[in-house]
């Protein structure tokens with residue numbers, strides 16, 4: 001199974017500012033000084049190999065949208081979690097790849113906060129007849145939330161005018177469903193208005209997508225439930241929006257978790273890889289890189305025989321399980 005990230009930012013999309021770009025270019029010019037970079041190939045190799053990630057890349061601006069590619073991919077079929085602003089480039093990818101052929105797109109919704117549905121009005125496949133979009137979720141108001149965001153005066157095209165066939169499919173939390181060749185189990189999470197994590201299994205590989213969830217380690221029974229949900233997952237995509245200090249003080253009960261809690265839960269669950277996700281919009285690339293370094297250091301210091309690999313998700317990242 002492959003996981004492809006189209007949107008990794010929390011709450012609100014962001015982009016680099018002109019100041020970010022200017023400062024970054026200036027630093028690169030200094031680092032490149034005296035090096036024989038007289039061709040584009042040499043310059044690309046220098047950028048790839050010698051620059052810090054936060055100079056050569058960006059953790060990306062789009063809000064939550066994560067594609068799953070199960071093994072033995074079914075043609076004309078797509079699976080995705082959440083419809084944040086990353087759904088716009090994901091939709092463009094689907095249309096380009098399909099080249100006019102109809103597609104079936106399975107969408108799993110963690111919840112309907114705006115950052116998780118805002119990409120849908122810009123999701124190209126919804127405008128093309130011949131496409132079938134199935135939107136799965138555990139909230140009663142799922143369909144209402146999608147329709148309402150396109151009602152006047154908020155958007156020029158009402159939901160009822162979308163040309164694709166769009167169905168809303170309720171899922172029962174705690175039950176395992178067979179969808180698009182995947183075994184899918186939703187679990188309720190602590191978040192304003194509730195959110196749901198999803199555990200996906202295909203070909204013996206397990207992915208847990210758990211965003212917009214405040215995991216409180218003080219509650220033993222709750223911790224046991226979450227650890228069981230994460231158990232031996234090959235990848236856990238985890239809401240690490242806050243620092244631990246924020247998560248247990250000023251921003252307690254705001255419905256998000258920290259990188260520290262992510263490392264601890266994944267260690268307890270013997271998960272293989274943790275992807276920090278739903279990055280705080282106020283954090284620039286250096287701040288996210290620092291959080292990643294701290295998370296890896298924490299993992300090293302607290303490691304027993306089991307090793308957990310930690311990465312920070314960015315728009316465009318692909319992980320093979």
Ligand SMILES: [Zn+2]
Pocket residue numbers: 010011064113115116212278
């Ligand atoms: Zn969110």
Ligand SMILES: [Zn+2]
Pocket residue numbers: 111113191212
């Ligand atoms: Zn939320």
